Amino acid sequence: xxxxxxxxxxxxxxxxxxxxxxxxxxxxxxxxxxxxxxxxxxxxxxxxxxxxxxxxxxxxxxxxxxxxxxxxxxxxxxxxxxxxxxxxxxxxxxxxxxxxxxxxxxxxxxxxxxxxxxxxxxxxxxxxxxxxxxxxxxxxxxxxxxxxxxxxxxxxxxxxxxxxxxxxxxxxxxxxxxxxxxxxxxxxxxxxxxxxxxxxxxxxxxxxxxxxxxxxxxxxxxxxxxxxxxxxxxxxxxxxxxxxxxxxxxxxxxxxxxxxxxxxxxxxxxxxxxxxxxxxxxxxxxxxxxxxxxxxxxxxxxxxxxxxxxxxxxxxxxxxxxxxxxxxxxxxxxxxxxxxxxxxxxxxxxxxxxxxxxxxxxxxxxxxxxxxxxxxxxxxxxxxxxxxxxxxxxxxxxxxxxxxxxxxxxxxx
Ligand SMILES: *Cc1c(COP(=O)(O)O)cnc(C)c1O
Numbered sequence: 001x002x003x004x005x006x007x008x009x010x011x012x013x014x015x016x017x018x019x020x021x022x023x024x025x026x027x028x029x030x031x032x033x034x035x036x037x038x039x040x041x042x043x044x045x046x047x048x049x050x051x052x053x054x055x056x057x058x059x060x061x062x063x064x065x066x067x068x069x070x071x072x073x074x075x076x077x078x079x080x081x082x083x084x085x086x087x088x089x090x091x092x093x094x095x096x097x098x099x100x101x102x103x104x105x106x107x108x109x110x111x112x113x114x115x116x117x118x119x120x121x122x123x124x125x126x127x128x129x130x131x132x133x134x135x136x137x138x139x140x141x142x143x144x145x146x147x148x149x150x151x152x153x154x155x156x157x158x159x160x161x162x163x164x165x166x167x168x169x170x171x172x173x174x175x176x177x178x179x180x181x182x183x184x185x186x187x188x189x190x191x192x193x194x195x196x197x198x199x200x201x202x203x204x205x206x207x208x209x210x211x212x213x214x215x216x217x218x219x220x221x222x223x224x225x226x227x228x229x230x231x232x233x234x235x236x237x238x239x240x241x242x243x244x245x246x247x248x249x250x251x252x253x254x255x256x257x258x259x260x261x262x263x264x265x266x267x268x269x270x271x272x273x274x275x276x277x278x279x280x281x282x283x284x285x286x287x288x289x290x291x292x293x294x295x296x297x298x299x300x301x302x303x304x305x306x307x308x309x310x311x312x313x314x315x316x317x318x319x320x321x322x323x324x325x326x327x328x329x330x331x332x333x334x335x336x337x338x339x340x341x342x343x344x345x346x347x348x349x350x351x352x353x354x355x356x357x358x359x360x361x362x363x364x365x366x367x368x369x370x371x372x373x374x375x376x377x378x379x380x381x382x383x384x385x386x387x388x389x390x391x392x393x394x395x396x397x398x399x400x401x402x403x404x405x406x407x408x409x410x411x412x413x
């Protein structure tokens with residue numbers, strides 16, 4: 001029996017089996033990171049009593065956000081999913097239509113297609129970017145044209161902070177006059193050939209969910225160059241109320257507008273977006289320095305013309321070279337109170353999209369099988385990153401039975 005005593009009310013001795021290492025604080029995948037300014041803006045919103053899904057912070061957030069993503073117009077809404085849903089309504093997606101969509105992404109890229117009674121058709125990822133393979137898009141559009149039934153829209157996702165290959169994607173869509181909807185929920189702050197994410201579709205949707213690069217706890221933004229479309233989005237997002245003194249509705253609308261309180265938080269977050277991008281890119285470089293030389297480890301590539309935010313640091317693990325699988329590494333991290341996640345499960349494998357067509361699919365399946373997202377928050381310290389890296393290195397050493405391949409990160413700096 002140990003002589004250690006618990007601190008506090010109970011003085012029962014701690015038994016040997018209970019004597020575990022004190023848990024280190026949890027390292028989350030991508031936690032919120034407030035700057036301080038958000039609280040001042042929020043207090044101002046309270047003081048003004050604009051506690052409603054409209055108000056001066058909503059208007060200002062929309063203006064400032066549109067400017068930050070290269071101009072145009074913006075409508076602030078309750079979520080990224082709501083932004084994408086409104087976009088599909090605005091593009092005229094109807095029951096029976098087909099809409100093409102990246103397969104390697106979060107379910108909310110495609111669930112709004114089904115909300116409108118349309119059918120998703122999935123496209124595999126390219127190895128060079130993990131985003132939609134433009135060659136497969138060209139093939140699919142050609143096949144659709146031959147059948148005489150083009151898709152109503154193409155949803156292109158900017159995965160894990162990196163823009164898709166818009167030069168080829170836009171050219172293919174322009175040839176068949178199919179509009180592009182950019183799902184930029186993970187892309188805010190990224191650029192492609194010098195232009196910001198959000199500038200590459202007829203419309204683009206962003207998310208401010210708690211895990212995104214900036215957050216309003218929950219929220220989203222719809223962006224576009226056509227003022228009439230964004231005005232119509234605001235109309236649909238506030239119950240499609242006709243301009244009458246009484247309540248009259250001729251169309252189906254939604255209650256999708258963002259609260260003035262959350263818009264205040266969003267304005268504070270937007271001011272520090274460049275810092276948040278820099279911090280996430282720094283995380284990536286530190287991980288790469290610590291783990292890049294391990295056999296079987298490959299980091300998500302930065303495709304030509306792209307400047308990724310590295311919203312999440314993602315890598316793949318080849319179990320034959322590394323000696324342990326992605327899942328074994330993830331569980332080893334979890335055992336150390338570190339949250340890591342597998343790469344998105346492709347949508348063509350999701351039960352909810354059972355029966356949907358997919359062109360290709362093996363690249364997305366392989367990235368899901370071997371891909372791991374490491375903790376990537378902009379508030380992580382060098383010590384946090386080293387704690388994560390040390391566990392991954394230990395997995396390799398344990399598997400290979402070798403002496404440490406690399407000295408600790410700190411010794412190499
Ligand atoms: C987060 C996310 C969404 C949905 O945004 P919410 O604000 O959570 O509704 C859509 N697409 C992608 C790719 C996302 O990562």
